[in-house]
Amino acid sequence: MTPYRLRAAALALALGGLGLACDSEEAFPNIDELDQLRSLHTQTRTPPKDGTNRVDGVERAAKLGDLLFHDEKLSRCGTVSCQSCHGGEGRTVDTPTAEGCGGQRTVRNPPTVLNVAYNRWFMWDGRADRLWNQAVLPLTNPVEMNSDATVVAARLGAPEYRTEYQALFGKFPEEEAGPTLLTNVGKVLAAYERTLVRIDAPFDEDVKRFIAAAEAGKAEDDPAYLGLKTFVRKGQCVVCHKGPALSDDLFHNIGVKDSSAGAGGQWAALESLLDWEFNAASPYSDAPSGTDAGRLKTLRTQAKQEEMEGAFRTPSLRNVALTAPYMHNGEQATLEDVVDFYNKGGDPAGSFTGRRTDTIVKLDLSDEEKQALVALLKSMTGVVR
Ligand code: HEC
Ligand code: HEC
The missing domain is CATH 1.10.760.10 (Cytochrome c-like domain)
Structure with missing residues (x-):
């Protein structure tokens, strides 16, 4: 990205984070949103090889x-x-x-x-x-x-x-x-x-077709318009559910009710991972000084309680229609319930540990937007190859 694009993206992110709807008049998708859409549908065919496992791919x-x-x-x-x-x-x-x-x-x-x-x-x-x-x-x-x-x-x-x-x-x-x-x-x-791969969903075809329609100036005529617009802009879903896996593979506190011993999420699990006799840096790893071990060092030095407390991993949304109920506690029975959860800005303060991330706010979705979002989530089911 050029410095200008970088600043524009940072600004858009900051505004999005504050939940300001100042860009709601702008035609969807704008240039940055188009880039986000392009990132969604290009899955690497086979999962990356795991260098720490000598029989991976055998x-x-x-x-x-x-x-x-x-x-x-x-x-x-x-x-x-x-x-x-x-x-x-x-x-x-x-x-x-x-x-x-x-x-x-x-x-x-x-x-x-x-x-x-x-x-x-x-x-x-x-x-x-x-x-x-x-x-x-x-x-x-x-x-x-x-x-x-x-x-x-x-x-x-x-x-x-x-x-x-x-x-x-x-x-x-x-x-x-x-x-x-x-x-x-x-x-x-x-x-x-590693062989349990199920990608290639109707969603991918829809996104490709929508991008072509947007480039031709006909985004609004496309059947995926409202679902994608809600996913990317009003719902901010793409902030975390991004890239081909529809996950940033990071951890966020979105405010899911939890009073169990593990309510601290990533923060509560950190020590046990770093000191674990079987982690990627251990003698049981087939690459104990490779990049995976390096990630652990980074995690150790950059760990921040404020960000990790009550944070859980962003799940992939691929095949999500097949995996109800939802969230780490399984409290949401259906995808409609999940959308309602986000619409009200998560579970009530005090029902979970730590501080909810700023991206999760009340959304004020219309019934149409909710339905379009649910239909979009359902289109993410991959075909069996
Ligand atoms: C700030 C990052 C973030 C944003 C924004 C976000 N999600 Fe999530 N999503 C997560 C995390 C983290 C979880 C798991 C939370 C947990 O269980 O504690 C999750 C869970 C889910 C699940 C449940 C999946 C499962 O397998 O249980 C669905 C469905 C989902 N999100 C859809 C959406 C939709 C739709 C939006 C937009 C309205 C959205 N997400 C916005 C991070 C995010
Ligand atoms: C009694 C039920 C149960 C059994 C048996 C079980 N799992 Fe799980 N599995 C779970 C639960 C619950 C989680 C989530 C635990 C957590 O996050 O704290 C999980 C998580 C996982 C994950 C992580 C997925 C992700 O996206 O992070 C993998 C991989 C997995 N299990 C594989 C296995 C394998 C391999 C076995 C057999 C050796 C196994 N499971 C046996 C219940 C089970």
Whole structure:
């Protein structure tokens, strides 16, 4: 961007942040909004390769990972697999929380694992920094699979797993140290999850067509006009739900009701990530001094309580129609409810921790705008390839 464009964009952002509707007379989309729209529909085909996982992208690993993802015997109770909470079309559950070993409930709503390998951070609070180390958390979480290295080693000793494991990692499961075994199982699961790609939605075609219409001076005639205008301008959704994944992959406090122990969001999870024996800078990473480890250093030096307290990761909106209920607490049952949530400027002050970001304000959407926004969200469902 030229300095002038940069200033114009900063100004637009500042005005937007204050919720001033001073540009509401201006024709939609203006030049900056057109750029924002252009950024939405160009998804990189395959997820970026994870240098910290030596079996990422290896077909044999993905196949083993598929079997393990569906294997209930990896849990101590013998009845819960990854698939138990990440199944169905939306690869999640249709209740606010999910059931783990012994009928226990998770604290939060399970995010989908569709397109998860495009993410930079994992979990609502970002307490995992790589897809493979994330997998260790549900495996060992007492309310989820309640497992450990001993249970996992016993299961991996099965003939159908044992030789595959050895072919990938050079040792048999029973020869491996516990933490190495757990993280290698995580790497195999991640190799499988990388294949769960569902992009290419009607939304992408609509945005392309709308851009062409806008360039021809006919934006208002396009059926996607009101939905996109509300998403980009009045609703400010694109401030956070941007780029091809419809997420900035950052954390924001948008004011979602929460009185659980994890209500502090990213701030509450920060220490455990930085000190975690399995993070991207740990000896279990296959690139412990690579860029992913570097990100942790940056996080450590730049962490600000004021910004991180009560902040949760912006979820991708791709396939969002398949993953109800919504938000980290699962409190919004439908997309209509989500739009109402934003329309009233989030949950009431005092019902969540920290300070709500300035971008979230009352929106005063008309019924037409609300409906157009919901239709837009529904158009983000990708086709199965
Ligand atoms: C009992 C239900 C349950 C089981 C079993 C379970 N998960 Fe999850 N999963 C969740 C919940 C709840 C979250 C969100 C937790 C949080 O953010 O605090 C989650 C988060 C995730 C995420 C992060 C997604 C994102 O966008 O950040 C991934 C990836 C994932 N699980 C994969 C797995 C894998 C792999 C397994 C098996 C080893 C598994 N899950 C087992 C409930 C479950
Ligand atoms: C300031 C950044 C920001 C803005 C602006 C924003 N969102 Fe979000 N969005 C988030 C975050 C963060 C979450 C998760 C919050 C949580 O669960 O605590 C979220 C959650 C959602 C979800 C739930 C997805 C799921 O899988 O549970 C939907 C749908 C959604 N936003 C749509 C919108 C729409 C529509 C707008 C505009 C009216 C909008 N967002 C504006 C950051 C933002």
